[in-house]
Amino acid sequence: MKKNKFSTKIKNIFTFLKRATKTKKPKQKEKVRKPRAYIFRKLGAVTFWSLFGFMFLVVLVNIVSSSNSNANADEEIVFEINSTTQPAAIEFAKDYAKEYFTWVNDDLEDRELRVQPYLATGIDVGNLDLAGMGWNATLVGSALEEVNEISSNKSHIILSVNVKLTRVVTTGQGKNAKEEEETENLEKYFAVPVATDGESYGVYNKPYFTNVDKEVTVANTGVDKHLDGIDSEYAEEETNIKNFLPTFYESYAMDTQDKLSYVLDDPDVVGLEETMNFVEVKSTEVYQGRYANEFIVANTVTFEEPTSQLTFDNDFLILVEKSSNRYIVKTLNAEPIVEEMTGYTVETESDIDEQDLEQLENQEESEKEESDSESSGENEMNN
Numbered sequence: 001m002k003k004n005k006f007s008t009k010i011k012n013i014f015t016f017l018k019r020a021t022k023t024k025k026p027k028q029k030e031k032v033r034k035p036r037a038y039i040f041r042k043l044g045a046v047t048f049w050s051l052f053g054f055m056f057l058v059v060l061v062n063i064v065s066s067s068n069s070n071a072n073a074d075e076e077i078v079f080e081i082n083s084t085t086q087p088a089a090i091e092f093a094k095d096y097a098k099e100y101f102t103w104v105n106d107d108l109e110d111r112e113l114r115v116q117p118y119l120a121t122g123i124d125v126g127n128l129d130l131a132g133m134g135w136n137a138t139l140v141g142s143a144l145e146e147v148n149e150i151s152s153n154k155s156h157i158i159l160s161v162n163v164k165l166t167r168v169v170t171t172g173q174g175k176n177a178k179e180e181e182e183t184e185n186l187e188k189y190f191a192v193p194v195a196t197d198g199e200s201y202g203v204y205n206k207p208y209f210t211n212v213d214k215e216v217t218v219a220n221t222g223v224d225k226h227l228d229g230i231d232s233e234y235a236e237e238e239t240n241i242k243n244f245l246p247t248f249y250e251s252y253a254m255d256t257q258d259k260l261s262y263v264l265d266d267p268d269v270v271g272l273e274e275t276m277n278f279v280e281v282k283s284t285e286v287y288q289g290r291y292a293n294e295f296i297v298a299n300t301v302t303f304e305e306p307t308s309q310l311t312f313d314n315d316f317l318i319l320v321e322k323s324s325n326r327y328i329v330k331t332l333n334a335e336p337i338v339e340e341m342t343g344y345t346v347e348t349e350s351d352i353d354e355q356d357l358e359q360l361e362n363q364e365e366s367e368k369e370e371s372d373s374e375s376s377g378e379n380e381m382n383n
Contacts, residue, residue, distance in 0.1 A: 084155035084194045084201070085147045092118070092201045093157040093192040094142050100207065101139040101163045103130065120195060120202035134167040137186075145189060145212045154195045158210060161190045226342035227287035227296055238286040241295060241320055244327045245281050249301050253278040264329045265321075276303040279311060290341060293322045296334055 083089060096118040103111040108130055140162040148156040163186040168179050189212050195204035230238055248263045253272045260271045279302040287296040297318050304311045319334040320327055331337075 080152065082149055082152055082155065083196050084153060085149055089155065089194050089201055090144055090157055093159060093194055096192055096203055097142050097159055097161055097190055098139045101137050101161060103137050105134055105136050118203050120204040123203060123205065135165045136167060138164045140164050154204065157192045157194055158212060159190050159192065162187050227338065230286055230288050234292065237295065237322065241286050241297060241327060242284050245284060245299060248329055249278045249281065253303060266329065266331045269332050277306055279304050282313065289319065295320045296338060
C-alpha cells in the first residue's frame with residue numbers, strides 16, 4: 001500500500017517537471033486585413049515623395065550646371081573694343097582737322113604749334129605746303145563718313161571737310177589796280193590715321209585725301225505696302241478718318257500742347273505751335289490696324305513756312321484709334337507697329353525683284369510729273 005503511494009508521488013513529480021520544462025508554442029497572430037483605401041494611401045505617399053525627391057534632384061543639378069555654364073560663359077566671352085573707333089577718337093580726329101585746316105598765311109608758325117599736340121612722337125606737322133600761295137583757311141565744318149579699322153588700336157577716321165579759302169589778289173594795272181578778296185570752297189574727304197596706347201590718342205601717320213562711295217543702296221518699297229485694307233464692315237471709317245485729318249493737322253500746326261492733347265495721345269510729340277502753317281492733306285490711305293477700332297493712316301500733308309511762304313510736303317504714317325465715337329491719333333510714327341504687324345524692314349536694291357524696282361521707278365516718275373504739272377498750273381494762275 002505504501003509502495004503504491006510512493007510510486008504515485010514519483011509519477012506526479014515527473015509529470016509536473018515535464019509540464020514545467022515543456023516549451024510553449026506561441027500562438028500565431030491572426031492577420032489583420034487592412035482596408036484597400038489604406039493601401040492606396042500608403043502607395044500614393046510613397047509615389048509622391050519619390051517624385052518630389054526626383055524633381056528636387058533635377059532642379060539642383062540644373063542650378064549647379066547653369067551656374068557653371070554662366071561662369072564659363074563669363075570667362076569665355078570677352079569683347080575687346082577698339083577705342084579708336086569710338087566717339088572720343090572721332091572727336092579727336094575732328095579737333096585735329098580743325099587745327100589742320102585753319103591758318104593765317106602771315107603766321108603759319110601758329111598753325112604748327114596748334115597741330116603739334118595731336119601728333120604721335122616722330123610724326124611731322126604735316127604734308128601741306130602753304131608757303132607762297134597766300135591763302136588763309138578756316139574749317140567751316142566736318143562730318144564723319146566712315147571708320148576703317150586697321151588693327152586693335154589703330155583706325156583711319158574719314159571725315160568730309162568743308163574749308164573756306166580766302167586771299168587778297170590785285171586786279172587791274174596802274175591807276176586801275178585794286179585789291180580784291182578771292183574766295184574758294186574746298187570740299188574733300190580727309191582721312192586721319194589715329195592710334196592709341198590705352199592712355200591717349202595720337203595721329204600716327206600723315207593724313208591724306210581719299211574718296212568715299214556715296215551710292216545709296218537702301219530701297220524704299222513702301223512701309224505700308226504689306227498692310228491690309230479696311231474690313232468691309234468698317235468701310236465708312238475711311239471717310240470719317242479723312243474728314244478728321246484736316247482738323248488734326250490744323251491743331252498740330254497751330255495749337256498749344258494742352259489743346260493738341262484733345263486729338264493727340266502721344267506725350268513724345270510736341271506740336272509745331274505756329275512755326276508752320278497747315279495747308280492741306282494731299283493724299284490719304286487708310287489700313288486696318290491690329291484691332292477693330294485701330295487704323296494705320298499713310299498720308300502726305302503740306303505745310304507752309306510763314307516767313308518765306310515756302311511749302312513743304314511731309315509724309316506721315318500715323319496710328320488712329322476710334323474711342324467713344326471720336327478719333328484720336330495715338331502716335332505720329334506708326335512705323336514700329338507696322339514692322340511688328342508685317343515684318344517689313346528696309347531692303348537693298350539687290351534684294352528687290354526687277355519688276356518691283358521698275359514699279360518704284362515708274363511711281364517716282366509719275367509723282368514727279370504730277371508735281372511738275374501742279375507747279376506749272378499754279379504759275380499760269382499767278383500770271
